Amino acid sequence: PVGSCSSYEDKTIPVDLVFNAFFSFYFGLRFMAADDKIKFWLEMNSIVDIFTIPPTFISYYLKSNWLGLRFLRALRLLELPRILQILRAIKTSNSVKFSKLLSIVLSTWFTAAGFIHLVENSGDPWLKGRNSQNISYFESVYLVMATTSTVGFGDVVAKTSLGRTFIIFFTLGSLILFANYIPEMVELFVNKRKYTSSYEALKGKKFIVVCGNITVDSVTAFLRNFLRRKSGEINTEIVFLGESPPSLELETIFKCYLAYTTFISGSAMKWEDLRRVAVESAEACLIIANPLCSDSHAEDISNIMRVLSIKNYDSTTRIIIQILQSHNKVYLPKIPSWDWDAGDNIICFAELKLGFIAQGCLVPGLCTFLTSLFVEQNRKVTPKQTWQKHFLNSMKNNILTQRLSDDFTGMSFPEVARLCFLKMHLLLIAIEYKSLFTDGFCGLILNPPAQVRIHKNTLGFFIAETPKEVKRALFYCSVCHDDVFIPELITNCGCKSRSRQHVTVPSVKIVKKCMKGLSSRMAGQDSPPRVHASPSRVSDFTTRTFLHDVEQDSDQLDSSGMFHWCKPISLDKVTLKRSRKLKHKFRNHIVACVFGDAQSALIGLRNFVMPLRASNYTRKELKDIVFIGSLDYLQREWRFLRNFPQIYILPGCALYSGDLHAANVEQCSMCVVLSPPSKPSSSQTLVDTEAILATLTIGSLQIDSSSDSSPSVSEETASYTNGHNEKPNCRKVPILIELKNPSNIHFIEQLGGLEGSLQETNLHLSTAFSTGTVFSGSFLDSLLATAFYNYRVLELLQMLVTGGVSSQLEQHLDKDKVYGVADSCTTLLSGRNRCKMGLLSLHQTILSDVNPRNTFGQLFCGSLDLFGILCVGLYRIIDEEELNPENKRFVITRPANEFKLLPSDLVFCAIPFSTACYKRNEEFSSQKSYEIISEASQTTETHSDTNFPPTIYSVDETLYSPVYPYQSRTNSVSSAKQTAWNQIRTNSSITSQKPLGDNAKENGKKISDEISDEDPFAYSEPL
Incomplete structure (x- = not known):
């Protein structure tokens, strides 16, 4: 009531x-x-x-x-x-x-x-x-x-x-x-009950924790690469730790991969959330970065704080982290519980991305060649032309690792590579060498010399399509498979099943032993690897030796022996003034177009310069680098560049043709357009606006080769754009563009000039990518999965694109404080005496001595037997001449053994440092001597007033040969040097060298302008 x-x-x-x-x-x-x-x-x-x-x-x-x-x-x-x-x-x-x-x-x-x-x-x-x-x-x-x-x-x-x-x-x-x-x-x-629950870690069940930038794009890219194995081979669950509830689109993705994924809402900064995902029981914790963020420094710092929180919670957790800026990497090894031995790893986007681009400058098309080995294509594309078929077939290859059969023990690398190529149709490119001595050298070696012998349980790196194929290298039996030449018949045989132990990939803790050996090597205490004496067939080619080579005295290297360096140079000395532009007639140089201002985030140009100053190139082979951009921005980058030689800065903008002409872009060997740093309010579609407009400006420049004042540049350009006997009337500036947003490739395709080519919006299926004209770092997301499954592939990639430096080597140098000059040839396997990638013609180089060379298999075996050169791919002219007036080339990765060669083909090769690739041709020398003498005398006179003139060689030192990128030389190695080199091979020993640091005083008078007590390798301090 x-x-x-x-x-x-x-x-x-x-x-x-x-x-x-x-x-x-x-x-x-x-x-x-x-x-x-x-x-x-x-x-x-x-x-x-x-x-x-x-x-x-x-x-x-x-x-x-x-x-x-x-x-x-x-x-x-x-x-x-x-x-x-x-x-x-x-x-x-x-x-x-x-x-x-x-x-x-x-x-x-x-x-x-x-x-x-x-x-x-x-x-x-x-x-x-x-x-x-x-x-x-x-x-x-x-x-x-x-x-x-x-x-x-x-x-x-x-x-x-x-x-x-x-x-x-x-x-x-x-x-x-x-x-x-x-x-x-x-x-x-x-949602509170769904995403705030705890993950139940079951004993024997493997799982990983993924945190950081959990978005639709990052999760899609990660799952596509992490789960690309067959469903029966995937036994690792993925636990995503996101700081905000997933969107509807992200929930849909998780539902599609419900059998493999679990999402838990939380933060890696909170121990309670780390406990809920049982991070202490996880196989690894992967931290994803956002490469398109507006503030890359803040993104790196937040991820580093996540690492610090995880390591404080459980110091034994394995961390694999993505870092955007290279100078932020130095904080991670300083964390007390950071342990390279436990598998902690860093994937630096700037280091790898700019390293790829630098390799594309050294060797045209190499950027595409390396990228194709790490890109997985799931789309089915029907090629219309023959060249498209060759390119798409080569895209199926990947870098794979496999333990080599014990029957290879005692054989040299060329012998094993030849046997794998002929019998198993496998292309072996590198091995993980472990010295028999306690403190011996341990590390990855690309195309090792014949003195290096294969040990038991040696890990090989192959270019192949499937893991099933590389298993043949493990199953090979010298008894059962001696007369087998059909690769499919090489399987696990009965006589080996009782004695062979199928050794899986060992723990990453082997790196600890490797670093000990490297530490001893840096101190001059390394024991040499076992060397085998074997006669070598030497054709009419030049071999450089470093025992008493006077050229070594002028090559100043950093403490690691990996890079050329010089005393710190002030910015004013390398800044080009418009009033002095006539004094800087650059030829065969590299032009890098940089966009940024005083407030822009640094992109890390040091990572671009370091591969271009790698010590496995001689000082005379180094190309001048001219940066075009805002002086305010380049002044901030100069702190990290001042110890590298032959670098110049031209204040201006690549959007204006006047600045491009001032840098003599018409006679450059490569013009690189780097994408600008991301802006806070920029649309993802417009992030490449400056790069696309600069490409349009550079592409409009037409160079008349007939009126070119530099015959060397015009002929060299002709060597990799045309056939060996063709002479173009005009050419375009060779260009390499970086795109942050891969979907913007259709803008570049419109500027390419190839009609009726690959009409794809996918960057890695575009014509521009196949010709080596464009690069995008979007595929670097897949390296997280690569680093988890097989960290050695990531180490090989870092070695290939960064000039030979790995993250472990940086940590070693920072820890031991090995500063100052270093001996560049302490041992056969150390310092600068490592292979370099090159692009060789079938004519006018030592490859012309290989007979027969009708197929790729014949060329591979001949070049490996004669010169120790490892052929890995081709750079071929697109065959549709009416649709390809500029005679552009496309990349073919690992052609088949029976692949027919064309006279105009260029070959991607791993070339030993001690091998010069030019034949001594007196007739060719007499024909070109007058032109080069005249040009050299004029150029030397015009550069007499400059502090740092571009490199110009006189006729008694240099003879141009149209093979990219090496400089030809008329002076041959003296007989005494040649005898010394042959003595090394026959005596089966490695003559130890007196460290260059000990000779610095003796050589100081000659190279006083280049020696400094400061080591540019100690570059790790941030701004």
Whole structure:
């Protein structure tokens, strides 16, 4: 009933009085604290107090209880979330949001039920209560909830006109309430249970934890590469630790990979969340970075803090992290629990990306060649032309590792590579060498010399299509497979099954032993590897030796022996002035177009320069580098570049042809357009705007080769754009563009000039990519999976693109403080005496001595037997001449053994450092001598006033030969040097060298302008 008589014996009345007395006191405090006293009376809480507090005291005085509008007290539930926050009962944003929604729904229901209860028990006033009905408050709540759900069972209904009118309007409001608040509450409740639960780590079940930049793009790229193995071979579950709930699109991805993925909401910065994902039991923790973020430094720092949090929680957890800027890497090895031996690894985007581009400058097309080995293509494309078929077939190859058969023990690398190529159709390019001595050399070697012998359990690196193919190198048996020449028949034989132990890839802890050997080698204590004497067939080619070569005295290297260096150079000395542009007639140089200003994030140009200054190129083979860009930006980068020789800066912009002409871009060997740093508010579609416009400007430059004042440049360009006997009338500037957004490739395709070519929006299926014109670092996301499954492939990639430096070597140098000059040829396997990639013609080089050379297999075996050169691919002219007026070339990775060669083909080769690739051709020398003498004398005169002139060679030192990128020489090695080199091979020993640091004083007078006590390899301090 709404009203009733009461007495003082009712115990509920004093309790009600106490509560209302408290509300009265609270009402007074609120009134005194209110700024606007008039507005205070119109607040909801004030209205509730006015209609609920006085009736209580009046009913106590009159001894008559009437409910009246006391149901409005239910609106006080709206204050419940704030009270819970003050009491710290709820802390998370989801719990606060859930409590607010719940308080709104409950207060609405209880208030509406109170009104229905009042009017139904009182009846309509104008009828004086004749249509009233006795209904309890519970029945009123039941009626309101049935109305809210729009069900309306009809067992309890409103009979009064006021009640029915209220139901009409309440039904409209309940539609909004039920349609919006209830589903949101359910979603919060379900998600709380779904994404805040703990991952149950089962014994024997492998899983990894992935955190960092968890977005649709990053997750898609990671899963595509991590799960590209066959379904039966995937036994590792992926636990994503995201700081925010997944979007609907991301949830869809997780549902598609439900068997392999689990998402848990949390942060790697909180130990409680790390405990919920059981990171201490994970195989590894992978941290993803966002390469398209506006602030790359902040992105790196946040990921480094995640590493620090994880290592503090569990120091034994293996970490694989993506870093955007190379100078931020130095913080990670300084973490006390960071352990290279445990498999901790760093994937630096700037280092790898700019390293790829640098390799494309040294050898045209090499950037595409290396990229194709790490790109997995799942799309089916139907080629229309023959060249497209060759390119797409070569895209199926990858870098794979496999333990070599014990039957190869004692054989030299060329012998094993030849046998694998002929019998198994496998291209072996490198091995992981482990010395038999405790402190001997241990590391990866590309195309080792014949003196290096294969040991047991040696790991080989192959270019092949499937892991099944490289298994043949493990199954090979010299007894059972001696007369087998069908690769498919080389399987696990019975005679080897009892004795052979199938050794899996050993733990990454072997790196510790490798670093010990490297440390001893750097200190001059390395024991040489086992050397085998074998006669070598030497054709009419030049072999450079470093035992007493005077050329070595002028090649100043850093402490690691990996890079050329010089004393620190001030920025003013290398800044080119427009008034002096006539003094800087660069030829065969590299032009790098850089975009950025004083506020832009650094892209790390040091990573671009280091491969171009690798020590396995002689000082005379180094190309001048001219950076075109904002002086304010390049001044910030110069701190990391000042110890590298032959670098110049031209203030300007690549969007203006005048600045390009000032850098003599017409006679450059390669023009690189680097994408600008990301801007905070830039669209992802517009991130490559400057690069595309610069490409348009450079592409519009037409160079008339007939009027070119530099015959060397025009002929060299002809060597890799045309056939060996063709002479173009005009050519375009060779260019290499970097794209941050791969979808922008269609803009570059429109500028390519090849009609009817590969019409694909996928960058790695485009014509520009096949010709080596464009590069994008988007595929670097796949290296996370590569580093987890097989870290050695990542080490090989770093060695190939960075000039020979790995992250472990950087850590070693930073730890031991080995600064100053270093001996560049301490041992056969150390320092600069390592292979370099090159592009050789089948004519006018030593490859012309290989006979027969009709197929790739014949060329491979001949070049390996005669010169120790490892052929790995081709750079072929696109055969549609009417559609290819510029005679562009495309890349063929690892052609088949029977692949027919064309006279105009260029060959990608791994060339030993001690091998010169030019034949001594006196007739060719006499034909070109007058032109080069004239040119050299004129150039020397014009450069007499400059501090750092471009490299110009006189005729007695240099003879141009149209083979890229090596410089031809007329001076041959003396007979004494040749005898010394032959003595090394026949005596089966390695003559130890006196470190260059010991000779620095003797040579100081000759090279005083180049020697400095500062080591540019100690570049790791950030700005």
